[in-house]
Amino acid sequence: MNPSQEDLKKLQDAIYRDKVERARSMTPEERLNDVFELCNSVMLRMIDGAMWQLKTDSLEEGKKEVARRIEKLRRLSDITNSRKVS
16 A cells, blocks of 8 residues: 555654654753764764775774765865855
């Protein structure tokens, strides 16, 4: 059985509503804790992805590659932002 677009929209809306209600019921400390957990899990996935792309088991190589990529993005962002100001 294939769900209709309307069914999918209802499901998306319900999920969003649940997330909003959950966030509203949390203390600031709980929200901050969730942010740190999310950031840590994203960083670990980026390192895992870099290690996979480099075909290495070295955590240090993965961290260095992620740092290199983040620095590249930071430089590109600086260039883009400096052009907007000019």
